[in-house]
Amino acid sequence: MAAHRRMWPVLLSFLVALSLEVTPMPDGMTEARPAWLAMTVVFWAVADPRRYGLGFAWFFGLLMDVLKGAILGQHALALSVVAFIALKFRQRIRVFPIWQQTVTVTAIVAVYAFLILWIDGLTSDVSIEPERALPVAATLVLWPLLSGLFGWARRHLRVA
Amino acid sequence: MNLQPTDTKPLFMRGPSLGVRMLLIAVFSILLMVLDHQQGHLRTVRQALAVAVYPIRVIVDLPFTAASWAGESLSDRGRLLSENRVLRTDILIHQARLQRMATLEAENARLRALMDSSARVSNRVVVAEILEADLDPYRHRVAIDKGNRHDVFEGQAMIDARGVVGQVTRVDLLSAEAILISDPGHALPVEVNRNGLRTIALGTGDTSRIDLPFLPNSADIEPGDLLVSSGLGGAFPAGYPVARVMEVDRDPGRAFATIRAEPTASLNKEREVLLVWPRLTPVEPPMGTTVQGDPEVSPPLDPGEEG
Numbered sequence: 001m002a003a004h005r006r007m008w009p010v011l012l013s014f015l016v017a018l019s020l021e022v023t024p025m026p027d028g029m030t031e032a033r034p035a036w037l038a039m040t041v042v043f044w045a046v047a048d049p050r051r052y053g054l055g056f057a058w059f060f061g062l063l064m065d066v067l068k069g070a071i072l073g074q075h076a077l078a079l080s081v082v083a084f085i086a087l088k089f090r091q092r093i094r095v096f097p098i099w100q101q102t103v104t105v106t107a108i109v110a111v112y113a114f115l116i117l118w119i120d121g122l123t124s125d126v127s128i129e130p131e132r133a134l135p136v137a138a139t140l141v142l143w144p145l146l147s148g149l150f151g152w153a154r155r156h157l158r159v160a
Numbered sequence: 161m162n163l164q165p166t167d168t169k170p171l172f173m174r175g176p177s178l179g180v181r182m183l184l185i186a187v188f189s190i191l192l193m194v195l196d197h198q199q200g201h202l203r204t205v206r207q208a209l210a211v212a213v214y215p216i217r218v219i220v221d222l223p224f225t226a227a228s229w230a231g232e233s234l235s236d237r238g239r240l241l242s243e244n245r246v247l248r249t250d251i252l253i254h255q256a257r258l259q260r261m262a263t264l265e266a267e268n269a270r271l272r273a274l275m276d277s278s279a280r281v282s283n284r285v286v287v288a289e290i291l292e293a294d295l296d297p298y299r300h301r302v303a304i305d306k307g308n309r310h311d312v313f314e315g316q317a318m319i320d321a322r323g324v325v326g327q328v329t330r331v332d333l334l335s336a337e338a339i340l341i342s343d344p345g346h347a348l349p350v351e352v353n354r355n356g357l358r359t360i361a362l363g364t365g366d367t368s369r370i371d372l373p374f375l376p377n378s379a380d381i382e383p384g385d386l387l388v389s390s391g392l393g394g395a396f397p398a399g400y401p402v403a404r405v406m407e408v409d410r411d412p413g414r415a416f417a418t419i420r421a422e423p424t425a426s427l428n429k430e431r432e433v434l435l436v437w438p439r440l441t442p443v444e445p446p447m448g449t450t451v452q453g454d455p456e457v458s459p460p461l462d463p464g465e466e467g
Contacts, residue, residue, distance in 0.1 A: 015216070023220050030297040054181055058189070066209040067216060069301055069330065069337045072202055073192035080189070084182045123197055124345060126298065127365070 009157045010044055010052060013150065014060055022067055031131040034138035037064060037075075038082050038112045042105050043150045045086040046093050048159075057083035071123055078115040082108055102143045109139040207308075210332035217291050217303060217335060224292040228431075284437040286310065288318070290430070291335065300343035300363065300427070302326075306435060307334045315395045317436045323401040323424035324348065324389055325433050340427050341402065342367045350402050351390040352381055358390055361402060367427040370403050372419040377410045379417060387421055397438045 017036040025033055037060060044052035061076030068075070085108050086093065093104055113136055120126045153159060176184075195201040288306040306312050308331050316328040318338050326340040339346050346363040350372075357380060361370045375381060385405040391398025403421035410417045 018213075019216050019220050022217070024224070024292050033297070054178075054185055058185055063209065063213055066206055067213045068296060069303070070296070071193050072196040072206060073189040076192070077186060077189035080182065080185045084178065087178055119193065120298075123193075127344075 005048070005051075006157055006159050007051075009153050009159045010048075013040055013044070013153070014056075018060060018064060018067065021064060032134035032138050034142050035109045035112060035135050037061075038079060038109050039105065039139060039143060039146050040150075041079055041083050042086045042093075042108055043147060045083045046090050047150075047154055049087050049090055052083075053087060054080050054083050071119065074116065074119045077119070078112050081115060082112050085111065098144055098147070101147065102140060105143045106136060106140045110136045206330075207332050211334065214332075214334050221292045285434045286437075288312075288336075288433055288435050290433060292431075298365070299345070300326075300340035300365070300367065301329070302338050302340065304328075304336050304338055304433065304435075305334075307332050307336050309333060311437070312336045312435060317389075317396045317400075317438070318433045319400055319436060320425045320430045320433050322426065323403070324396060325425045325427060325430075327395055328435070340367070341370060341423060341425075342427055348396065348402060349390045349392040350387040352405075353386040353388045353401075355380055357381060358392065361387060361421065368422055369406075370421050370423060372405075372421060373416060375417050375419060376415065377412065377417045381405060381408055381417075381419060383408055386424075397436055 014037070017040040020036040021033070024030075041052075041057045041060070045057065057079040058076045061074075061079035062072065064070075064075040064079070065072050089104065093101055096104060113132065117126065117128070117132060192202070196206075286306065288304040288310075291303040291305055304312075304318075312328055312331050314328055314331055318325045318327055324341055326338045326343075326346070328336050328338045330337040340363070341348050341361070342363045342365065344363050344365040348361045348370075349358070350361045351358045357375075359372050359375050359379075361372055364371055372381075372387075383405050387402045387405065389396040389398055389400045389402055401424045403423045405419060405421045407420045408417055409419070
């Protein structure tokens with residue numbers, strides 16, 4: 001059972017999400033970068049909590065810290081909190097209709113964005129602007145698409 | 161997400177509960193942040209991880225390199241020829257200016273020798289490429305493709321053809337991170353080229369603007385003045401253009417004038433920047449410090465001549 005589950009599509013999705021976190025965005029869209037990695041963490045944590053749980057989220061968060069030049073542990077902590085919430089409400093998220101699921105994931109990403117902003121504020125000066133909410137809004141739009149894509153991969157590639 | 165019979169919740173949890181694990185991870189992360197915030201404790205960890213994520217930076221950058229390469233190899237011959245002609249004229253003009261520079265430099269060295277201060281020497285320069293990667297939209301940071309292996313060091317100055325771009329903040333094995341002079345957390349010692357008036361230029365978060373908040377209303381500064389790096393603070397070599405003053409607002413009700421300047425370097429357009437290695441011979445020995453040995457004969461501490 002568990003032995004037949006493939007791991008590479010999940011790893012690949014994490015790596016792609018990590019790359020998308022630093023890919024240059026079109027002009028004027030830089031502030032609206034969706035929280036790719038947070039969404040990926042939520043999906044796989046709900047799909048296969050025993051493999052892609054806290055530790056996995058933490059490790060990829062650490063890679064993101066290095067990639068973005070942030071303070072080590074910032075994204076690691078925020079992403080493990082994301083995984084924690086997703087795992088806590090896992091049974092409910094799984095059976096939610098898609099719109100309800102989207103709202104829940106958006107709320108989780110809002111917590112994530114707040115944690116990042118908070119740690120930024122503790123370590124350096126930050127300006128709080130309304131644009132800070134754009135990534136959260138982007139999640140609202142993108143979750144149904146991303147969840148559909150991952151769901152397809154999950155069914156056809158037998159990953160989790 | 162659809163329900164599958166295989167992934168139901170296990171009846172009995174193994175190991176510590178979710179909450180306990182979260183707590184452990186949170187404590188560990190906070191410890192990590194505290195250690196990292198106090199500079200230098202985790203440098204080796206970060207460098208090792210940076211090598212691991214370097215491929216991601218390169219892959220993200222790849223489409224942009226490919227696009228510029230395709231643009232070059234697919235552009236038509238006529239355009240290349242005309243571009244070539246323009247560049248040739250540019251070189252001619254610059255070489256003519258350089259000839260004058262040579263005599264001026266010799267004269268400068270002579271005068272400085274008369275005044276008993278050591279000569280300014282030309283700096284070693286290497287071209288680095290900015291990796292196309294957005295690090296944080298609220299900070300002006302960039303990643304460059306030169307690192308420890310190319311002798312890049314922390315605090316190193318980064319310039320382009322028109323002026324100062326920023327300085328290196330973190331060095332990994334193959335790449336480095338730099339802060340632009342427009343980052344809100346960046347300050348740069350400058351002087352007015354016209355009269356040598358010294359002050360500090362602060363970044364504003366806007367790539368087309370830096371501020372000079374520490375000049376009194378009576379300061380002799382006008383729109384159009386060129387600001388050059390003063391070399392104080394030791395990070396930047398002296399004499400590179402930084403910005404041009406755009407607006408001076410003297411409000412008698414306030415102690416300091418509001419001065420805005422526009423960086424001369426194109427901070428968000430260039431892909432190529434120059435890294436500068438300063439010679440460690442002091443230009444003018446600062447007061448109150450003793451210079452060990454004769455500055456003229458002390459060996460240059462940089463590892464070689466390249467540019």
